[in-house]
Amino acid sequence: MNKLCLLGLVVSLASQSAFADTPAAPLQDKQAFIANLLKQMTQDEKIGQLRLISIGPEMPRERIREEIAAGRIGGTFNSRTAPENRPMQDAAMRSRLKIPMFFAYDVIHGNRTIFPISLGLAATWDMQAIAKVGRTSAIEASADSLDMTFAPMVDIARDPRWGRTSEGFGEDTYLTSRIGKVMVQSFQGSSPANPDSIMAIVKHFALYGAVEGGRDYNTVDMSLPKMYNDYLPPYRASLDAGAGGVMVALNSINGVPATSNTWLMNDLLRKDWGFKGVTISDHGAIQELIRHGVARDGREAAKLAIKAGIDMSMNDTLYGEELPGLLKSGEVSQAELDQAVREVLGAKYDMGLFKDPYVRIGKAETDVKDYYADQRLHRDAARDVARRSLVLLENRAQTLPLKKSGTIAVVGPLADAPIDMMGSWAADGRPEHSVTFREGLRRAVGDKAKLVYAKGANVTGDKAMFDYLNFLNFAAPEIINDPRPAAVLIDEAVKAAKQSDVVVAVVGESRGMSHESSSRTTLEIPESQRALIKALKATGKPLVLVLMNGRPLSLAWEREQADAILETWFSGTEGGNAIADVLFGDYNPSGKLAITFPRSVGQIPMYYNHLRIGRPFTPGKPGNYTSQYFEEPNGPLYPFGYGLSYSDFSLSGLNLSSKSVKQGQDLQASIVVKNTGKRDGETVVQLYVQDVSASMSRPVKELKNFQKVMLKAGEERTLHFTLKADDLKFYNGQLQWAAEPGEFRVQVGLDSQAVQEQSFELL
Ligand code: NOJ
Numbered sequence: 001m002n003k004l005c006l007l008g009l010v011v012s013l014a015s016q017s018a019f020a021d022t023p024a025a026p027l028q029d030k031q032a033f034i035a036n037l038l039k040q041m042t043q044d045e046k047i048g049q050l051r052l053i054s055i056g057p058e059m060p061r062e063r064i065r066e067e068i069a070a071g072r073i074g075g076t077f078n079s080r081t082a083p084e085n086r087p088m089q090d091a092a093m094r095s096r097l098k099i100p101m102f103f104a105y106d107v108i109h110g111n112r113t114i115f116p117i118s119l120g121l122a123a124t125w126d127m128q129a130i131a132k133v134g135r136t137s138a139i140e141a142s143a144d145s146l147d148m149t150f151a152p153m154v155d156i157a158r159d160p161r162w163g164r165t166s167e168g169f170g171e172d173t174y175l176t177s178r179i180g181k182v183m184v185q186s187f188q189g190s191s192p193a194n195p196d197s198i199m200a201i202v203k204h205f206a207l208y209g210a211v212e213g214g215r216d217y218n219t220v221d222m223s224l225p226k227m228y229n230d231y232l233p234p235y236r237a238s239l240d241a242g243a244g245g246v247m248v249a250l251n252s253i254n255g256v257p258a259t260s261n262t263w264l265m266n267d268l269l270r271k272d273w274g275f276k277g278v279t280i281s282d283h284g285a286i287q288e289l290i291r292h293g294v295a296r297d298g299r300e301a302a303k304l305a306i307k308a309g310i311d312m313s314m315n316d317t318l319y320g321e322e323l324p325g326l327l328k329s330g331e332v333s334q335a336e337l338d339q340a341v342r343e344v345l346g347a348k349y350d351m352g353l354f355k356d357p358y359v360r361i362g363k364a365e366t367d368v369k370d371y372y373a374d375q376r377l378h379r380d381a382a383r384d385v386a387r388r389s390l391v392l393l394e395n396r397a398q399t400l401p402l403k404k405s406g407t408i409a410v411v412g413p414l415a416d417a418p419i420d421m422m423g424s425w426a427a428d429g430r431p432e433h434s435v436t437f438r439e440g441l442r443r444a445v446g447d448k449a450k451l452v453y454a455k456g457a458n459v460t461g462d463k464a465m466f467d468y469l470n471f472l473n474f475a476a477p478e479i480i481n482d483p484r485p486a487a488v489l490i491d492e493a494v495k496a497a498k499q500s501d502v503v504v505a506v507v508g509e510s511r512g513m514s515h516e517s518s519s520r521t522t523l524e525i526p527e528s529q530r531a532l533i534k535a536l537k538a539t540g541k542p543l544v545l546v547l548m549n550g551r552p553l554s555l556a557w558e559r560e561q562a563d564a565i566l567e568t569w570f571s572g573t574e575g576g577n578a579i580a581d582v583l584f585g586d587y588n589p590s591g592k593l594a595i596t597f598p599r600s601v602g603q604i605p606m607y608y609n610h611l612r613i614g615r616p617f618t619p620g621k622p623g624n625y626t627s628q629y630f631e632e633p634n635g636p637l638y639p640f641g642y643g644l645s646y647s648d649f650s651l652s653g654l655n656l657s658s659k660s661v662k663q664g665q666d667l668q669a670s671i672v673v674k675n676t677g678k679r680d681g682e683t684v685v686q687l688y689v690q691d692v693s694a695s696m697s698r699p700v701k702e703l704k705n706f707q708k709v710m711l712k713a714g715e716e717r718t719l720h721f722t723l724k725a726d727d728l729k730f731y732n733g734q735l736q737w738a739a740e741p742g743e744f745r746v747q748v749g750l751d752s753q754a755v756q757e758q759s760f761e762l763l
Helices: 003-019 030-040 043-049 061-069 082-094 118-122 127-143 163-167 173-188 224-231 233-240 262-272 285-292 298-308 318-328 334-350 379-389 418-422 437-445 463-472 486-498 527-538 556-561 575-583
Strands: 051-054 075-077 102-105 199-205 245-248 278-280 391-395 407-411 450-454 502-508 543-548 564-567 649-656 667-675 681-691 702-711 716-723 742-749 755-762
Touching: 030 334, 043 051, 043 318, 043 334, 061 082, 118 127, 118 163, 118 173, 118 379, 127 173, 127 379, 173 199, 173 224, 173 233, 173 702, 199 233, 199 262, 199 278, 224 233, 262 298, 278 334, 285 298, 285 318, 298 318, 298 334, 318 334, 379 575, 407 437, 407 486, 437 450, 437 502, 437 575, 450 486, 486 502, 486 527, 502 527, 527 543, 527 556, 543 556, 543 575, 564 575, 649 681, 649 742, 649 755, 667 681, 667 702, 667 742, 667 755, 681 716, 702 716
Parallel strands: 051 075, 075 102, 199 245, 245 278, 407 450, 407 502, 502 543, 543 564
Antiparallel strands: 391 564, 649 667, 667 716, 681 702, 681 742, 742 755
16 A cells, blocks of 8 residues: 555545444554544644643634634634534534634532532542542533643642642642542543543642642742652542643742743653653743743743643644744654653543544534533532531630520521632632522421521621732622721621620631632731621520631631631532531531641641651750740641541540561551440541651651541441552652651651551661
């Protein structure tokens, strides 16, 4: 067969397969199929595949379809229903090679049904619940024609000033790694090609959570051992779980932007980790290389990015504008371009799009009439997960659970706030579907108790802050200002409180306060709300604070005012019902913090697994030369892993299977956990390890395992943990991953602070 005939055959097979009725032979062999396709592509078509655009007001739909049909766009994000995406896929099928488009979206904690924000999901410490979130999100998103999500975000966050703390799973490497893996597996199901799966794009690679000062988009400077031991493992775990792609971080790392960082993207990701999927820049990040000061112009920016291994460019035009010239001059090689294209095509292949470009779009006849119909939501799942994410921080004199009787005052700017209930990055969630706290309470009490509502305060009294928060949402005002004077609002709330048996104040942050680009200099609840709390406290009525927020807040003052505090994050579509379940004891709270709550912003960074130091703070000896702040008590307000229940749990008899263990061998630990309270309930038993003496200072402790257990009132159970040889390893100063002989301490607790301890020797 001559060359021309062969080409013709390949074209016809590729086009056949694009229509998918009969998957042609090359389709079964991914590499051969892609190689064949690549051979037929013009340079323009190749460059087109690297372009990922946002569907928004920037470009008219008509024009987008023309571009797609001309082979100049590889994928889109932000268009999210079949009727929106089908015409674009049709346009791709009109293109010369019929290479399918993919449709992506930020499905972070739900698509239509909104689950708690990621920081709340982490507080469940419940992998089944988290898998339910990933699976439900994938089912909903794929049913609406989406192929890909820009999630999970597994950036370790140890500076709560960073607004995107809300989007991640907290401060801990082990917990975040476990969750990242579950998220990937549940988004992708048994294969990202399945019609009800979506491809997971792990982000933001790498270290975005460590931006200096917690200020978004800022630089990151970090030692290699810290990077390897603490920050990189969650990305690795998510990729090892099969995630199809990586989104590259906006920050620089030790002076080199991630987007142009050949060490990060080539040496580490591709060579060391063997990653084979697609890499996608963050929004406009290639263009931003100029502002980072590493590229003199767009041409150099495009060159740096493609050479670093950035396959797709999100929403900037530089690849399209500059790659032709760079290829012509030989500064970028054909092989470099082909590699990027191969990875984009590979991702499309893995999503099953060559087999059937309409695998998730479906046929027009089957389009749903009302995409936003309530019956399309998974409310039971949302309520179940939401109540597991709530963390009981305080409960003096058993203020909670409340009785469904008498009169309850419901106050606070967030008590009836449907947009805030969803949290940031709420995908296609609709505020009208949110059950607010006020509504949840109303449904829970029916006619058994009387509710009196007053807003009591605006989220903030600061005009500049108010304007900023409303600027964030283009569609509708995020927060509505009650124009009445603050004193009038407070008076109304105080009146409501005085007629009631108990006051529940829903306070904290509006969702925009914990968002991209929403870094804060303080962790306090805004002054307008603190004034309300003060006035409520003065009524002498039992005061319950229900917190809504997306980051740790400094609550030392609030703790003095309140009789009970329930941390509810932004708990999603069913938030109001879930919170009512906990407040009335229909569900016994079991959430535990996945991030430390400091006393004040000045203590930051404050995380439980910090390195050991020469002069650790010694409680009870003020004025000594140990590591402390002298103006306020030291240590966190609420430690990592902390959370109360309506039951009490005790731990006893920590036992290790041996006093010594050889390299490479496992060790067993067991402990007895007992529910000493009067209610059935769940708790999380956490196992930490300390490497007592090593070639480098090691953390005071590190989480290595945990079990969430349900115990009936009075029930006692022995839990068994296996400490694996790998659990003792770390990256040393030479970046070798090894366990060093010597003493190790095993610590088991119901939070990271109050632990039982036993030691053993690694031989
Ligand atoms: C910018 C954000 O940093 C990223 O997380 C997100 O996925 C993209 N925009 C797309 O919306």
